Amino acid sequence: MASLLGRFCRKLVVPGSAHGSRMISTTACDSEAVKSLNLYSAINQALHIALETDPRSYVFGEDVGFGGVFRCTTGLAERFGKNRVFNTPLCEQGIVGFGIGLAAMGNRAVVEIQFADYIYPAFDQIVNEAAKFRYRSGNQFNCGGLTIRAPYGAVGHGGHYHSQSPEAFFCHVPGIKVVIPRSPREAKGLLLSSIRDPNPVVFFEPKWLYRQAVEEVPEHDYMIPLSQAEVIREGNDITLVGWGAQLTVMEQACLDAEKEGISCELIDLKTLLPWDKETVEASVKKTGRLLISHEAPVTGGFGAEISATILERCFLKLEAPVSRVCGLDTPFPLVFEPFYMPTKNKASSSSSLSSPLKKKHYLIMGLHVWCRYWMQSSPLLITSHSICFFR
């Protein structure tokens, strides 16, 4: 899967496409020095660069001093000192509140929340302080230097409190940005952009990919722009939109669909707030079909926002209802994880079945999930298939 991931992440957008060519990262790939890195190493590299390039930047959170529970902060305290890279007390509202204060004084505060599942005590600080800091002051003050990093998403055995995908809560807060990378190279560039963006950013890292995803990552300082979605696979029959680790699942589905003669266009949203409607709209106007997939529960998930927007903008071009293949409306279960994940068999709604055929053949989507049991034991592969039917 890693090599597949690597292959797809390098896919270039055809120049002259409607989306233009804005693939800064891909051009860098060919000529610059690169190193094979996993996700946590790529993030680590980004943090090293961030602290190196701005002497008024700080990294802190629970356990970051020794390198962090996911090793994302390895070597930072030794290199930059305990005054700039330090452990905090176990208190998310304090961590984020302290970070806001630092950022308000013109520093860059890169704050780590140990698991996205634990971010909620900081929600008040994020919504009522960080998001409104600039607006309420009439731009006299801002805390744009704040970046909040948190590992999110399924990991195979995380259960309720080590698997959550809370991005939807944050997408409803004007004033912050929400960014989710899909791979090591993306993560490094997006994290550097997030840190340097003059707005507070919540950066969710797919923990499943911390060790599992390995990719050639350029060693230099580079940034990937925010609020620009990327078409990572071109196609004509259906548009798929996702972010983070779910893209690896969707890429598998695209490969399977290709065997059936269905051409899929896959889009990585990257930034969920503010999100790039134009790229998705252009793609759906071309393909006429949209499938959104995320791990978070389907009700009120961010897929609903994408669906509603695309419906408003592309209604007459749609040949089938927008489909959402998402997590279920339950707390994230342990034993039932393979059934919970957006892999279950799902029949599309009746309206899509009755819509006229394009190219007069059935569109069959397969979604594969690779559950890997992590940590000490050697990876155990469990696959399950799910099929969506579209006409």
Place this chain on the structure above:
Amino acid sequence: MAQHLKSSKSTFLNVLRHSLAFGSPSHASRHLRQKLPHGGPPSIKKVSPNPLTRLCNTMVDTLSSSHEDTNNESFTNIQVMDFPGGKVSFTPEIHFISESNEERVPCYRVLDDNGQQLPNSQFVPVSKEIAVKMYSDMVTLQMMDNIFYEAQRQGRLSFYATAYGEEAINIASAAALSPDDVIFPQYREPGVLLWRGFTLQEFANQCFGNKSDYGKGRQMPVHYGSNKLNYFTVSATIATQLPNAVGAAYSLKMDGKDACAVTFFGDGGSSEGDFHAAMNFAAVMEAPVLFICRNNGWAISTPTSDQFRSDGVVVKGRAYGIRSIRVDGNDALAMYSAVHEAREMAIREHRPILIEALTYRVGHHSTSDDSTRYRSADEIEWWNKARNPLSRFRTWVESNGWWSDEAESDLRSRIKKEMLEAIRVAEKTEKPNLNHMFSDVYDVPPLNLREQELLVRQAIKSHPQDYPSDVPL
């Protein structure tokens, strides 16, 4: 680990002592090291080769009674244990620390209720200039509150909150600080802005939300902010500013500034989680921040007896390892001295300080509140008369020959004129342009906001009668 075993045993104990990240010894063990006799390191009976086992095992030191210190019999046969965090002596008696001290923490004051200096009072002297400005600003604050309150009652302002009874806290604390100290207010401290030079016109502009409001009309009245005066914009959420102040203080420390962060909150605010988060962070990060609690007895209708069961807020400082003081908040000289000393300690020693200023909220919580519904008018009246911060300080200032009735009436008539003019101007100044609804959400408006602005403008064009006409487009 093995190397340490070969060297002195006291080094070994230090290794076990789990010092804090910043290298400073824990407060607990510092306290104990003073108490324990000078006697040498304990003898180690059994040492496991496994460092973890060594850490986890309880080490019992028996110090013999044959030491020079003959005064403390209690030190004979003292048993001491090492745990992460430092040494603790232990006792075979089951004893619970009382929930409160026998006596309440005494309150520092310099002036009595009549404004006479107490005998043997310690305080930081203030010059005539400072004293006169302090008193004048207290009067100005009170009059500003009077006139804005009335304006709200007349329907000219949507909302207002007064600081009656807390003028000394507002002005005296501001006077004791430097202009470089950054302020994170709650919402009842406009006096700090006033001291620093915010004009009555600037206050009025924010209250009326006109185009001269630095906040661009986005917030309710009294949500002031001024970057040039180092006063962070008020947010109505309680105590959320406290952890922010700690981060700002840390920044000042790292930048080597001769300045501290100062944050205000009420008795109610001390119940919020952010208070505890901020206090703990401030202590661990060794941040130069002053936590000034205006304990005015009420959080809207909730008296302090429904707010906490501790001896007020001052005792909470010790729980976090923070030096604290309780002050008479209606005594301008005491407030000035306490804040002055606290600021010096905070900056010089890189530590937070907690100041509990006892006072009384003479006014209603806000114009949306009628406090006679939950407390007696007599009680309010008593505080306004008997413990009035203005009259007490005025007596002291006059006793120095620095004030007079004439000065008082001159001041009051000048302020009244200025206030009425400020309101007149603010009221007729136009509101901020509609585009300011969409600016500053981010540094640059994203596409979705640009689209929404177009939609709103279209709606206004088709139905202008449904929208306020005083907002320029």
